[in-house]
Amino acid sequence: MAKQPRILAGETAAITGAARGIGHATARALLAQGMRVAIGDVDAEAAAATAAELGPSAVGLALDVTDRDSFAAFLDESERELGPLDVLVNNAGIMQIGRFIDEDDLTARRMVDINLHGVILGMKLALARMIPRDRGHIVNISSQAGKFGAPGGATYSATKHAVVGLTEAVRGELRLMGAQIELSYVMPYVVNTELGSGLGQARGFANLEPSEVADAIVEALRLGTVEVWVPKSGKRTNVLGAVLPRRLSEGMARAMKVDRVLADADTITRRGYEMRASRSEPGLGGAPEQPQIPSSAGE
Numbered sequence: 001m002a003k004q005p006r007i008l009a010g011e012t013a014a015i016t017g018a019a020r021g022i023g024h025a026t027a028r029a030l031l032a033q034g035m036r037v038a039i040g041d042v043d044a045e046a047a048a049a050t051a052a053e054l055g056p057s058a059v060g061l062a063l064d065v066t067d068r069d070s071f072a073a074f075l076d077e078s079e080r081e082l083g084p085l086d087v088l089v090n091n092a093g094i095m096q097i098g099r100f101i102d103e104d105d106l107t108a109r110r111m112v113d114i115n116l117h118g119v120i121l122g123m124k125l126a127l128a129r130m131i132p133r134d135r136g137h138i139v140n141i142s143s144q145a146g147k148f149g150a151p152g153g154a155t156y157s158a159t160k161h162a163v164v165g166l167t168e169a170v171r172g173e174l175r176l177m178g179a180q181i182e183l184s185y186v187m188p189y190v191v192n193t194e195l196g197s198g199l200g201q202a203r204g205f206a207n208l209e210p211s212e213v214a215d216a217i218v219e220a221l222r223l224g225t226v227e228v229w230v231p232k233s234g235k236r237t238n239v240l241g242a243v244l245p246r247r248l249s250e251g252m253a254r255a256m257k258v259d260r261v262l263a264d265a266d267t268i269t270r271r272g273y274e275m276r277a278s279r280s281e282p283g284l285g286g287a288p289e290q291p292q293i294p295s296s297a298g299e
């Protein structure tokens with residue numbers, strides 16, 4: 001008999017990087033399910049403003065996902081104010097794009113620290129709370145760049161591939177331990193947020209709204225889905241790409257222009273975002289602006 005969808009009302013979630021974008025939309029969607037939500041963000045002022053806007057079942061807290069003490073304090077405070085943690089959404093992430101050979105080391109380090117070490121830390125800290133209770137669900141936000149190496153975003157793609165591998169491996173460990181903790185990873189196409197601003201377009205894919213990713217996260221929590229594609233058709237394209245000979249799959253990617261989505265980004269539109277992203281790890285200094293790939297590069 002099919003498993004009944006889980007009822008989320010009354011549960012508690014903590015969402016990283018939820019002051020804006022996908023995290024903000026996810027907080028709104030989880031609150032609409034009757035959950036209590038802690039909004040953590042390196043931009044503490046924006047986290048507090050988002051929580052105030054979303055109402056009394058939300059709290060806004062300072063969080064730097066790259067710092068173990070900060071992450072532990074975020075989860076402690078969230079549990080003190082809202083109750084035991086049922087759900088952690090590891091959403092905080094940055095995407096600084098440009099040609100790999102031009103990327104400075106600090107930019108690469110910052111993306112690995114936030115997008116990968118932040119998720120590793122979050123999973124360890126949440127599992128330490130969830131395993132003794134034998135309940136909980138961790139949702140890690142990857143990207144379609146977690147399955148496809150995106151030119152113009154090599155280090156970003158590497159971090160998102162790593163999140164997929166990490167989630168699969170830890171899920172396997174939990175199964176071997178007999179633990180009932182659920183793990184999911186979410187792979188959205190381009191979303192209309194600051195991080196997704198000024199990107200190129202692939203044929204046959206429309207940009208998503210943050211609420212569409214949030215709805216997919218709600219569905220994953222309710223149904224226990226492990227691998228979450230947004231839109232769902234992304235899976236078909238990925239499976240097709242994997243079974244075709246490389247010459248054909250690369251030809252298909254070129255025909256759909258998926259290889260140009262990051263490489264053709266409009267650097268002027270992205271300037272404000274790139275500057276903010278370069279200040280997203282307080283422990284590291286801000287990086288200089290990156291040279292970007294001109295649209296004719298590599299042809």
Ligand code: NAD
Nearest residue numbers: 017021022041042064065092093143190191193195196280
């Ligand atoms: P966004 O920039 O709108 O929001 C990200 C939030 O994370 C910001 O509020 C930022 O302050 C916060 N943050 C950054 N560094 C942090 C840190 N060290 N500690 C805590 N918070 C930190 O971006 P978004 O588009 O909402 O992205 C959310 C997630 O979705 C990211 O992991 C991103 O890689 C992923 N994603 C985005 C897209 C897209 O096109 N927007 C597509 C696929 C996946």
